[in-house]
Amino acid sequence: MANPTATLETSLGNITVELFTDVMPITAGNFIKLAKSGFYDGLHFHRVINNFMVQFGCPYSKDPNSSRAGTGNGPDGCIQDEHPEKGKLSNEPGTLSMANTGRPNSGSCQFFLNTVHNSYLDWFSPGASKHPVFGKITDGMDVLKAIETTPTGQGDRPKTPVQMIKVTINE
Secondary structure (H helix, E strand, C coil): CCCCEEEEEECCEEEEEEECCCCCHHHHHHHHHHHHCCCCCCEECCEEECCCEEEECCHHHHCCCCCCCCCCCCCCCCCCCCCCHHHCCCCCCCEEEECCCCCCCCCCCCEEEECCCCHHHCCCCCCCCCCCEEEEEEECHHHHHHHHCCCECHHHCECCCCEEEEEEEEC
């Protein structure tokens, strides 16, 4: 059975991602559950760093100017870390990865799209940062680039808010 995809409808265009439910069922399943509930709809990208990544998913980012954007968890709290041996997927350009605080089992609802190869963020790399990949862009790299190059201000927030209008799961 093929993995599901998600359409990320943003204010700058659409991105389609394959969700790796076959290798990352907990992490991808968490994203799917939140998307189906409408959790992501109307949130804003709250952290955009050119030549690194773009991050979204914080419930406080409904207000793109909230000082709390980037600090919130989902309605079900944190999920268990997922580091399967067959899931050694690197944080390559165009991959969707779990954001967390750096502590074990601290991922929840926030995710980021890598815009460059950030192998040092791989859960299997040396170092403290552990961010498992659970999806990859199949269409819309141009939209990711548009988000990535949006002018930002304090806290790496886009000066002109970039909204996640709707996330649709295609099964």
